[in-house]
Amino acid sequence: MLFESLVAGFQLFLTPMAIGLTFVGILIGLLVGAMPGLGPLMGIILLLPVAIGLPPLAAMGFLIAIFVGGSCGGSISAILLRIPGTPLAAATLFDGYPMAQKGRAADAIGIAISASAIGGLIGGVVLIVASPLLAKFASGFAPPEYAMLAITGLFAIAIISGGSLVKGLISGCFGLLLATIGTDEFSTGYRFTFDSHHMLNGFHIVAVVVGLFAISEMVHQIAGNGLLKKPDINVERPGFGSLFKTLRHWVNLLRSSGIGVFFGALPGAGGVISSFTSYAIAKAAAKPEERYGEGAEGGIVATESANNATVGGTLVPSLALGIPGDASSAMLLGALLILGFVPGPILFEQQPEFVGGIFLVYMASNIFLLIAGILATPFFVYVLRIPKFYLIPVILILCSIGTFALQASVFDLMVMFGFGLVGILFRAANFPLAPIVIGIILGPILESNLRRALLISREGYWIFVDRPVSATLVAVNVLLVIGALVYAYRKRHKLFSRAEEA
Amino acid sequence: MTSKTLTLLVAAFFAIIVVIVFQQIHTSMHEQGIASGGPYDNAAAYPRAIAIIISGLVLLQVLMELVSGSRERIPLSPASLKRAVGLLVVFAIYLGCLGWLGYHLTTSPMVFAVMYICGARQIGKMLVAALAMSFGFAFVFERFLNVVLPGGVFNLNIPW
Numbered sequence: 328m329l330f331e332s333l334v335a336g337f338q339l340f341l342t343p344m345a346i347g348l349t350f351v352g353i354l355i356g357l358l359v360g361a362m363p364g365l366g367p368l369m370g371i372i373l374l375l376p377v378a379i380g381l382p383p384l385a386a387m388g389f390l391i392a393i394f395v396g397g398s399c400g401g402s403i404s405a406i407l408l409r410i411p412g413t414p415l416a417a418a419t420l421f422d423g424y425p426m427a428q429k430g431r432a433a434d435a436i437g438i439a440i441s442a443s444a445i446g447g448l449i450g451g452v453v454l455i456v457a458s459p460l461l462a463k464f465a466s467g468f469a470p471p472e473y474a475m476l477a478i479t480g481l482f483a484i485a486i487i488s489g490g491s492l493v494k495g496l497i498s499g500c501f502g503l504l505l506a507t508i509g510t511d512e513f514s515t516g517y518r519f520t521f522d523s524h525h526m527l528n529g530f531h532i533v534a535v536v537v538g539l540f541a542i543s544e545m546v547h548q549i550a551g552n553g554l555l556k557k558p559d560i561n562v563e564r565p566g567f568g569s570l571f572k573t574l575r576h577w578v579n580l581l582r583s584s585g586i587g588v589f590f591g592a593l594p595g596a597g598g599v600i601s602s603f604t605s606y607a608i609a610k611a612a613a614k615p616e617e618r619y620g621e622g623a624e625g626g627i628v629a630t631e632s633a634n635n636a637t638v639g640g641t642l643v644p645s646l647a648l649g650i651p652g653d654a655s656s657a658m659l660l661g662a663l664l665i666l667g668f669v670p671g672p673i674l675f676e677q678q679p680e681f682v683g684g685i686f687l688v689y690m691a692s693n694i695f696l697l698i699a700g701i702l703a704t705p706f707f708v709y710v711l712r713i714p715k716f717y718l719i720p721v722i723l724i725l726c727s728i729g730t731f732a733l734q735a736s737v738f739d740l741m742v743m744f745g746f747g748l749v750g751i752l753f754r755a756a757n758f759p760l761a762p763i764v765i766g767i768i769l770g771p772i773l774e775s776n777l778r779r780a781l782l783i784s785r786e787g788y789w790i791f792v793d794r795p796v797s798a799t800l801v802a803v804n805v806l807l808v809i810g811a812l813v814y815a816y817r818k819r820h821k822l823f824s825r826a827e828e829a
Numbered sequence: 830m831t832s833k834t835l836t837l838l839v840a841a842f843f844a845i846i847v848v849i850v851f852q853q854i855h856t857s858m859h860e861q862g863i864a865s866g867g868p869y870d871n872a873a874a875y876p877r878a879i880a881i882i883i884s885g886l887v888l889l890q891v892l893m894e895l896v897s898g899s900r901e902r903i904p905l906s907p908a909s910l911k912r913a914v915g916l917l918v919v920f921a922i923y924l925g926c927l928g929w930l931g932y933h934l935t936t937s938p939m940v941f942a943v944m945y946i947c948g949a950r951q952i953g954k955m956l957v958a959a960l961a962m963s964f965g966f967a968f969v970f971e972r973f974l975n976v977v978l979p980g981g982v983f984n985l986n987i988p989w
Binding site: 377380491493494496497500501503504507511513514516517518519520521542545546549550551552554555715716717719720721723724725727728731732735737740741743744747748749751752753755756757758774777778779781782 | 830832835836838839842843846849850853857858861862863867868869870871872873875876879880882883886887889890893905909910912913916917920921923924927928932936939940943944946947948949958959962963966970974975976977978979
């Protein structure tokens with residue numbers, strides 16, 4: 328089954344367009360990852376309107392490659408500028424920047440890219456093996472299980488993404504509410520459409536997400552300093568010898584990749600947690616003479632292999648269950664839906680060749696990452712020297728044309744701008760944005776399965792605890808909330824105690 | 830502005846959303862006959878439940894902010910605020926005029942204005958950059974992605 332799916336996937340993947348766009352996606356991913364403030368999510372959001380006009384596998388290859396490249400690109404600015412391009416690379420600067428200060432910037436970048444590629448490939452092996460098994464297990468799921476699974480995904484992301492459980496839940500519920508706008512699939516009635524034909528299918532997810540993330544980020548950037556500053560950096564191209572330097576840390580590499588895959592597969596945990604955890608474990612396991620924090624190669628290997636392995640891990644529940652692991656994979660699911668594919672067990676049953684193709688583009692992305700990352704480093708260094716006042720208008724144009732191109736609609740531009748204002752308010756008030764996206768993606772899954780479950784139930788809501796898997800998920804959800812409340816209480820208690828002591 | 834003020838602003842935003850949800854349920858959805866009945870016919874139950882949950886959570890958040898008594902000030906200089914507001918105003922004008930005047934007449938001025946807000950003052954360089962960005966993106970999107978950009982009242986589209 329798996330082998331057949333991969334062979335069939337080869338036929339879809341082995342086209343100049345799919346291979347070419349996967350390579351281009353890696354370059355764009357590295358670029359957006361390297362630029363502080365952007366990152367893989369922003370890359371996927373900005374290029375999604377371009378991707379949905381392409382053949383399905385080429386489009387997914389393009390977006391997955393941006394995800395893979397973007398997860399690694401942040402290390403370049405972390406190493407050279409001491410500013411992580413993305414939060415994913417925050418732990419990389421502990422040893423990457425000191426290494427650069429010692430004149431080993433090219434080595435540090437080479438090791439970061441090699442570790443990312445190998446970590447990504449390990450994540451890919453897990454993805455290829457685990458996701459069909461999970462999909463097979465989930466094929467027995469009925470509406471109650473799917474409804475509870477959607478709630479679990481939303482809870483997990485709301486709890487972890489922004490620090491405050493209540494704020495995360497409010498954002499998630501806002502996403503769920505946005506997903507109800509348009510024509511109801513059961514009654515075919517119109518909800519919150521205000522008699523406007525533009526609203527019959529709700530707001531276009533791309534317009535909403537571009538506004539929430541990209542527009543608010545540009546306002547955040549322009550409010551910051553150093554808009555005209557041109558960083559003075561110069562670095563030689565790293566060699567492929569970095570691969571061997573990375574492989575010397577094979578135990579660290581395997582362990583950190585395993586940690587990355589594990590955290591990736593948990594909804595909400597993501598690359599930041601996995602990279603910091605891997606770094607902490609690698610540091611604890613290292614010999615004193617390795618001098619972590621002062622330019623140790625092992626520190627870069629741990630963080631970079633973990634955050635790229637997370638990408639493979641996060642795709643497991645996304646593809647097999649249709650439950651996104653983080654905001655980036657939620658956007659990939661959004662792309663799949665727009666392209667006409669329904670993620671989950673049905674995708675594995677009905678379009679195994681497409682699933683095989685996705686596995687292959689993911690693996691190819693990591694191989695291209697190694698090649699493009701090492702060969703094109705001087706180009707990314709050059710791009711890092713571009714001042715922000717050139718970058719901000721470029722992104723604004725991309726947001727505008729990209730959103731307009733979705734449906735040739737000026738209304739979508741207004742939606743984008745409106746959600747830009749919402750994004751600015753939420754960011755300022757410290758409300759996380761990622762749960763909104765997850766809410767929009769999970770909303771239709773939750774509502775339709777909730778209503779279907781109630782339709783087939785003779786005992787109302789008891790159906791959710793009558794079935795073993797559903798009951799387990801209910802218990803998980805209760806535990807998640809109790810755990811988050813206890814954690815929040817303890818954190819608050821500690822803060823008050825410290826304040827009193829002071 | 831303090832974190833408490835911002836939370837109250839978000840609370841006000843959600844209060845408006847919740848009011849809209851209930852207003853729509855009691856008017857539009859009620860008239861369509863989809864505001865009552867079983868799980869199949871009742872399209873209002875789910876958004877109503879979410880609106881109630883949001884109300885509860887927002888209330889909890891506001892109470893937590895009030896009880897904690899923290900008045901963390903958001904650091905924002907007048908110059909930063911001016912730039913942020915300037916960008917929003919320019920972008921809003923750009924989006925408003927895009928359909929009317931078309932992509933080619935609006936994009937270069939928007940790019941130029943944004944660079945100016947950022948503090949750039951090398952007029953010649955900015956002009957070249959604005960034109961290059963505007964036409965560069967138009968070329969890529971129209972030539973390779975078959976996107977027809979808004980031509981506006983003058984129907985300005987370049988046959989690349």
